[in-house]
Amino acid sequence: MKQAAITLAADRGRVHSPAAPPEDSPLAISGLTVSYGDKPAVFSVDATFAPEAMTAIIGPNGAGKSTLLKASLGVIPRVSGEVTVFGRPIERARERIAYVPQRASVDWDFPTTVIDVVLMGLYRRIGLVRRIGRANRDTALECLDRVGMADFAHRQIGQLSGGQQQRVFLARALAQDADLYLLDEPFAGVDAATERAIIDVLKALKAQSRAVVCVHHDLATVRAYFDHVFLINVRRIAQGTVEEAFTSENLQATYGGRLATGHIDQLSLPGQQVS
Amino acid sequence: MNPLAEALLLQAGYNAALVGIGAGLLGFAAGAAGTFLFLRKRALVSDAVAHATLPGVGLAFIVMVMAGGDGRNLLGLLAGSAVSAWVGLWLVQWMTRTTRLSEDAAIGAVLSVFFGLGIVILTVIQTMSSGRQAGLESFLLGSTAGMLFNDALIIAIGGSLAVIATWLLRRPMTLVSFDPDYAAASGTNVDRIDLAMMGLVMAVTVIGLKLVGLILIIALLIIPPVTARFWTERSDHVIWWAGIFGGVSGYVGAAISASAPALPTGAIIVLVAAGLFGLSLLFAPARGVAAAVLRHRRFQWRVHRRQGLLAMARAEPIHDPFTLRVLGSEGLVRRDGVPTDAGRAQAAKIARDERRWDVARQIHLDAGLTGRYDGLTPIEQVFTPDEIAEFDARIGGPAPVATQGGH
């Protein structure tokens, strides 16, 4: 094909080549478009997430962060686009994914207990009718223990605080023992102790060579928590390691006027990036 | 003159004319009152209210007979139905507030239990000596056959009163159904308006019992507002549209059923309303299905065209078959996927617009403007020609778009 590469400034994320070729990437998205009505919520997004890393999906409210995640998983329909997980179509790689939805997406008045919710993470392995054995319960309890919720195993889920609910959701994902963890705003509205507990668990996952992708809204903690960022505002703005892509220039492009330059400076960005 | 035209022109007898006018007025009031329920997403509350009238009808009959009167007095029966509907409504609200049950469960519980109770009472009445010919079953499905002049008069007067009440309450009710929080903040007593709204729904239900029956009156409270929603986005307009749809359904339906024997009035009225709904669902200009399908196809087309051209501009291969079809049918790529000259020109334009956007987003820190960088909005729609010229100046002359020989 005889075409010169036109380096679009909007494509600056591409300048830093993706950390891995799509075949090895835990999650590779190409040409993903999602719309609510006639307005694109996500437009033609390409993304290749890095293995054995923690990536934050960042962007202003309504920028399509959660939409990107949900459409990748098939939770909401997409207008176009393809998604592969470890090089295979997502439909054939479900068992390698653990998904932690937003807390508010479920009815917390549902008649069930904490350990029951965690056991849901094992259903794929237990199957339709096999009895839940002691080993399964022990696994569930161990996952609860990892998020510091073992004492709450037999509580009704409606009695939990927001942070505790989030930890239970994370424990359910741990029970899935997946290779790719997708979390939708795991730190939204949780207490400081929970935030610390969650980040410790996620870092431990990374240490076990799992990939973690979080929809994240708090710019102040990006540097401390994540290795990679993906900046989105309906379209992909930039992607790369935190050093490469989490720059004031990219943030400006992502947030527009909402983020004053002075504010970006306070985020302790690498000096050479501040214009 | 044929019977339908006769009935439509109120020439089919005194009773039929009164019933027609009453049905029209009732339909109007039902449509308008139902709008408030619909906008507050409580459409099926009317379901509970309607079914809850049955035990009241039965008990009123028994009380009137025991008091030595005629059990069939319509006003008495309607009063009884109003009382039991009120109790049913109160129970729905009590359950929703004090227990963990959701409103739909409360509605279903009240409607089935009250209806069951009503049936029990009806079987009791059938065993009473004066009960065999009570004809209370007509309240299930409504019946205008053998309707007394007084009954028709009650329907006509009741319908008029309901319309007047709707008119008087329209402003506060619009406010409350549109934005209850704002209404409360601006000093409206939301609870009292809610109460009035429910009162109106109950009144419409009770008046409609004899005409369309307690199951089908629900239709008059739900279908016209849903129909109206297709034609306007403004809540104050929805009320009047719903009233008109309801009124037309009631009047035309009553006329059709008066024009031939054995056409059940209630069913015909509901089917006329449903017909209007079906037409609106399919063909309404903005929210109709036909319009939506068309819009969605166009949208999908635009997305794929744009994505294809973007890929072309970046010299990336295009795999998506639909994208290739879109570009192919516009003559932008050849069958083997290689861009044509026209395609290259388009891609160049898109590449230039992307660069313009880029500059625009650097200059204008206004998120409202840059937020429209969604891939589909043409830059010309957002910025003036002067501004675009300025972007071009910053880009620094036309960029080379397609050079031979690749990298």
Next chain:
Amino acid sequence: MGAQFVQFSLTPILIGIFAAIACALPGNFLVLRRQALIGDAISHVVLPGIVVAFLITGTVAAIPMLLGAAGAAIVAVILIEAIKRLGRIEPGAAMGVTFTTLFAAGVLLLDQSDTSNVHLDVEHALMGNLESLIWFRAEGWHSLFDPVALAALPDELGRIFVVCLLVIALTVFFWRPLKISTFDEGFAQALGLPVGAMGFGLVVVAAIAAVAAFDAVGSIIVIAMFICPPAAARLMTNSLERQVWWSVGFATLAAILGYVFAGYGPLWFGGQNAVSAAGMIAAVSGVILGLACLYGPHRSRVGAARQQADA
């Protein structure tokens, strides 16, 4: 409790119990999914279904009627879904539009067709004829072992029994996916569960239960049993497993007490004729729900769920 009971009361009570359980089981999930009123909608569209079946086949045989009713229920479910999606109308209103329209069509068809000589009327559809489903050939408990007498059991009993077993089997088999997709649809989808098909399947099972129950006991019980026992059960426990057991217990209790009160209640008050058993069963289930609302140990929302509801 002798021959008379077996002859006149045993089969209606059993039919009532099976119908109540068959409806209450899917009802648990419908109530939790905020779809309780699907049962209401389904039971209203049964009428046009059987009328159309009658018009097509010309008979009032049970099987065509049941197929017609089931067909109408499925049509209604599809219509509701279509109106909801295509017209972007909230579910309650879409249901209201659909079932009233279909019911009106049924009433019109019924009035227009010559069904006066057959037993097909609205009242029957609503109230059923539980009282008449007696076991004529029975002479006492020993008839339970008499093949000749057993062959004369009312057909309705066999049908509702089979449907009840089917519903139980499906509930047990699909328990886990049903539970996950009811609690957390997004998670279920991410697991790759066919969430849409599960939801539709649930409604279809509810429709089958409703139609079979309707055949014997009329549509009032159907609506009441879909909602009242599960709703009351929800207020008794915080475990879905126990909730389902409670709902089965409540459904059984309502069926037995309702039948007994309808048959013998009037006698206690000096009346002579029984009242509608279907109506009474619905009323008893309402009383059970009322008691659960007043005294159920888990009747109110707690903690975060409460804030969620208030928000």
